Amino acid sequence: MxxxxxxxxxxxxxxxxxxxxxxxxxxxxxxxxxxxxxxxxxxxxxxxxxxxxxxxxxxxxxxxxxxxxxxxxxxxxxxxxxxxxxxxxxxxxxxxxxxxxxxxxxxxxxxxxxxxxxxxxxxxxxxxxxxxxxxxxxxxxxxxxxxxxxxxxxxxxxLLPLEEVIDTVPGFEVGLPEGAKIQVEVNKYERSPVNRAACIAHFGTTCNVCGFDFGVHYGDLGQDFIEVHHRVPVSSMGGAYRVDPVRDLVPVCGNCHAMLHRTNPPLSTDDLKTLIAEAVSKRLKIAGG
Structure with a gap:
């Protein structure tokens, strides 16, 4: 090797x-x-x-x-x-x-x-x-x-005590003056690299909502890349909450991840799948006259 x-x-x-x-x-x-x-x-x-x-x-x-x-x-x-x-x-x-x-x-x-x-x-x-x-x-x-x-x-x-790493990224919120920024906290390691890896081991690296595969679309650059979504929002978990990587996490692409969080509380992955199916059906009807 x-x-x-x-x-x-x-x-x-x-x-x-x-x-x-x-x-x-x-x-x-x-x-x-x-x-x-x-x-x-x-x-x-x-x-x-x-x-x-x-x-x-x-x-x-x-x-x-x-x-x-x-x-x-x-x-x-x-x-x-x-x-x-x-x-x-x-x-x-x-x-x-x-x-x-x-x-x-x-x-x-x-x-x-x-x-x-x-x-x-x-x-x-x-x-x-x-x-x-x-x-x-x-x-x-x-x-x-x-x-x-x-x-x-x-x-x-x-078996190791991995620290939770919090990062902040600039974002924008509807209703704020143009150009006004807010700070959005994102959990860089999804609370634990092990939880992330266990989630991916169970579900794979394709989007659980739309099926997008970064490796197929981008080649080697996209291999094994996927975002991990918390079905239960991190902000509502509380300090004592223990994440189950199969029950609580799901791999999604960036677009679907953003759409899941367009509502508060976030949409479920099943709800988003339904919305996608309805949108596709509507487009097909319009295209078919």
Whole structure:
């Protein structure tokens, strides 16, 4: 696997998770492998996702750095919501054909629901997938590696205390004097990169309302790009609300996202689908005379 592949994988996962990532070649256990790392967790205090592939298998492994005691402490102290997300992602991985191997302090963990409490001096997670028949083509191999990396990274991030990042962008509101601006708060990471990734893993990266696919329309530039909409407005969630990435989030294109928020409270995705169908039907009647 070349450096170009590492960069491309990091960029696609960055789009999927909304989290800064970079990829490169590193020496691991006597071999040279592609390793993906979060930008905000530099060596030797962070972790990497080590990627390997053969013509018949792909593998992604979580590797904590030499001085990652604080990182492992945070993972060990993950609350029940985080542990449930970890288990949910593990079940999804199994359904997708991945074989998972988890161990804590050198002891195998038989089920993702059974992560031990207490001090963690070592945490290992391996995700591998075998090809049932034939060999992987170049594109298939890349896609398999991408999914393995996404699975492993998502499960690792599920156990980490990721900060909510709030950004502000200028906007305009109907009824204000021309040129008057308001500040609209947008949640850059959709509250959690893991929630975003779990939503996309379930629904895919096409718009859940109109079916628009950025990858099909824009090619490589649009691969894995999609916005994520909160069915329950963030402003009404309250501090104790725990987001369910399948029940509460849905991937949508920018146009549909804007239309969902044209009303207060926002439209449901089903309501917007109905409005689109009605508009199309009306256009067809006019065109048909």
């Amino acid at each position: 070349t450096m170009l592949d590492a960069t491309a994988l990091a960029q696609r996962l960055q789009a999927r998770f909304g989290l800064g990532l970079f990829g490169g070649l590193e020496d691991v256990d006597g071999g040279t492998f592609v390793v993906l790392r979060p930008v905000d967790l530099p060596r030797p205090n962070g972790f990497g996702i080590v990627l390997a592939r053969t013509p018949r298998q792909v593998e992604a492994s979580f590797r904590a750095d030499a001085f990652s005691r604080t990182l492992l402490r945070h993972m060990a102290e993950a609350d029940e919501t985080a542990r449930t997300t970890f288990s949910t992602l593990a079940r999804k991985a199994a359904l997708d054909g991945f074989r998972l191997s988890i161990s804590v302090n050198g002891n195998p963990v038989d089920a993702a629901d059974d992560l031990p409490h207490g001090e963690w001096a070592k945490f290992e997670l391996d995700c591998d997938k075998r090809v049932v028949s034939g060999k992987l083509s170049g594109d298939q191999s890349h896609d398999f590696v991408l999914e393995a990396a996404s699975t492993c990274l998502g499960m690792a991030l599920a």
